[in-house]
Amino acid sequence: MRLPTLRRTRSAEPGTITGTARLDRRTKRLVGRLRPGDVAVIDHVDLDRVAADSLVAVGVTAVLNAKPSISGRYPNLGPEVLVKAGIPLVDDLGESVFQALREGETVRIDGNTLFVNGEPIAHGTRQDTDTVAKAMADAREGLSVQLEAFAANTMEYLKQERDLLLDGVGVPDVETTIAGRHCLIVVRGYEYKDDLDVLRPYIREFKPVLIGVDGGADALVEAGYTPDMIIGDMDSVTDDVLRCGAEVIVHAYPDGRAPGLARVHQLGLSALTFPAAATSEDVAMLLADEKGATLIVAVGTHNNLIEFLDKGRGGMASTFLTRLKVGGKVVDAKGVSRLYRQSISGSSLLLLVLSALSAMASAVAVSTVGKAYLGVLSEWWNNLVFQLGQLFS
Template sequence: MWRMTVNSGETATTTVQGRIRDCTAQGKGLSKLGAGDIAVVDSPDMTRREADVLADAKPGAVVNLSRFTTGAIPNYGPHLLMDAGIPLVEGAGAEVRSVLRSGKKAAIGADGAIYVGKKLAGKGEYVDRAAVDASFAAAQQSLVDQMEAYFGNTIEFIHSESPLLIDGVGVPELGDAMAGQKVLVVSGFPGEGGLLRERLGNLRNFIREYSPVIIGVGGAADTLTDLGYDPDFIVGDPSDISAEALRGNARVILPADPDGHAVGLERIQDLGVGAMTFPAATNSPMDLAILLAAFHDAETIVAVGDAVDLDRIFANPEGASPAALLARLKAGRRLVDSTVIENLYRSTSGGGVAWAWAILGLLVALAAVILIVGLGGPGEFTENLVDTWNQIALRVQGWFN
C-alpha cells in the first residue's frame, strides 16, 4: 500500500492504493484483511465493535457502501477509525460491490473516485471529522427526543390497554388449543418474499419434530399454504390473504378497533367464512398473534418475522411500536426468535446425522453378512456362524505371527 499526499494551498488530498478486501456480510475478506489493504464494508451507522475489528487490521482505508453515520443514532464507529488515522470513504453504493472483488488492486483518488486497475469502479466521499462530530451531536439529541416520545406513547398505551395486557380482556376464546403447546407465529418480511420461505425451510425439522400450533400472520398464511403447511390460526386483514387460505381449516381472527369494528369483515362474509375479532389499540396482527399465544398458555412461542429489539427502537421503525414492545414483554421468556431455533437445528444436524447414517449402514452390512453366512454353509445356522468366526480369528492371528 502506498499513500500519496499532495498539498494544494491549505488543503491536503490523499490517494490510497491497496488490495481490495470484501468485508461485507456477503464477503469473506475480513479474515484476510491486513495492513495497507482497502476494506470494503456495508455498515450504515457503523458500531464501535465493527470499527474496532477493522482498526486492529490496520487497513490503508475503509470504503463504506453506505454511510458511516446516517444521523439516526449516535454511533462511535467512524470516530474510532479516524482516531486510528484510517481514511474513510462513504456512500460508494451497493452496486459497486460486485466490481470491488477481494484480492484485486485498487486505488482511491483524492476526490473519492475508486479505481480497479485503471477502470473507474465507483465514487464515494471522504469523511470529514467535523461533519462526523456535528452529525453525532445532532443524532444524540434526536435520540433523546425520540425516546421521550416513544416512552410517552408507551405509557399512554398501557393506560388504555391495561385490561388487555394484565387480564387478557378482549382476547378471543380458543379453548385449550395452545395450552402447553409450542406455537409458531409466522409473519412476513417487508420486501423480502424469498426470505420467509428460506426461514421456514430452516425450521422444517423443528416443525416435523414438534408439530407446533401454527399462526399465519397476514399474507404469510399464503406462504405457509404454498409450502404445504396448514395454519391452525390466521390473524390479519382478510384483504391481504387469499381466499384459498381463508377457506382452509384455520380459524380466522380479525384485528379490530377498540370499538369492535374490523377492517375486512365484508370480505369474510362474502366468502362465507367464520371469524372472530380481536379488539385492541394496535393494528399490528403480529402483536395480536403473540398476545393470543401468550394468553392461551403456550409453552413456547417461536416468532418468524422482524425482531423487535433496542436497536430497532432506536432506529424508530414502524414495526417497533410501543405495542410491539409490550406484547413481547408480556410473552416474556416463552418468546424466542426463530433464528435461535434455526441455529440449534443447524448445529445439531450435519455431522451428528452423518455419523448416525454411517453406523446404521455398518449395522445393515453386518446383518447382511450374518444372514448370508448363517444360511450359506453346509451345517446348521449357528454352526455356520461359529465356523466362519473361527476362520476369521485364525486368519487375523496369522497376520500377527
C-alpha cells in the same frame, strides 16, 4: 398511443433501466403482484428492512419511491438493503407519479429521471451506497428524539390497553385448542424462511399450534404446513391461504372497526374479531398467552429497539409491552439459522449407506436362511450367464 408492456430489459446506456411499472401505496400489498424484472413504484417514507427484503426477494429491477426512503427521523434499514443488492432506488419523486403512471405501463429510468413514452414525468434522488450512508449517519444524530417519542407511545398504549395486558379483557374465545401446547407464531419478518427451515425437526416433534400473522400464514403454506390460525388485518394474506381451513381472527381497531372482516366474509368464511391498539403480531402473542400456551416460539417478529424503530410505527410500543407481559414464555427463533444449520455432507451420507449395506450383507452371509438365498441367487446367475453364452455362441 401507449407503448405495449414489456418485461425487464436493460439499455446499453449506463444507468438506464426499462421495465414494467407496478404501483401500490402499500408496499406489502404490492409485493404480491410483482414479478422478476418489474419496476416497483411505492409510497413508503422511511423504507423498512422487511419491505426491502421482500422487494429484493421478488427480483425487481428498480424501486421508485414517491416519498423519501430515509426521512432522517431514525436510521431505517431498508434503503441499505436495496443498494447492497444492486437494485436502483430513486427517491422523493412526488405524489404526482401515481397520477402520471398506470399499472403495467412501460417506464424508463435514466439517472434520477423517470420517462414514459419518451417524455420525462418525474425527477427524484438516485440513491447509492454513499448517499444512503450519509443519510443514515444524519438520522442517527436525531435518534434521541425518536426514543423519547417511543417512550411516550409506550406509556399511552399502557393506559389504553391496561385491561388487555393485565387481565386479558377483549381476547376472543377461539375454537383452536391452545392450552397446554406450544404455539409457533410466524410473521413475514427478518430471516423467517431460514428459521422456519431450521425449525422443521421441532415442528415435527412437538406439533405446535401454527399461527400465521397475515402474510406469515402464506409463509407457513410455502414451507409445507397448514396454519391452525390466521391472525391479522387480512391485507397481505392470499385468498387461497385464507381458505385453507384455519381459524380466522381479524385484528380490529379499538373501537371495533375491522376493515379486513369484509374481505373474509366475501370469501364465504367466518371469523372472530380481536379489537386492540396493538400490532397483529402482539395480538397473536397475547391470545396464545391468554389461552394457556406453555411456550411461544416466534419467527420473524420484532424483538429489539432497532427493529421497533425500523418499523417506523408508534404502534410498535405495544410490542415492547407485550414482550414484558409474555416474555417468560417466548422463545425467539430469529437468527437461529445463522447459529445452527443442520447439514449432512455427501461423503458422510455415502459412508452411512455403505455401512448399512455391509451390515446387511454380513447378516445374510452368516444366517441359514441367508445362505439358502445366496445359493439360489448364485445358481440363477450361473444359469443366466450360461444362457447368454449360448445365445451369442
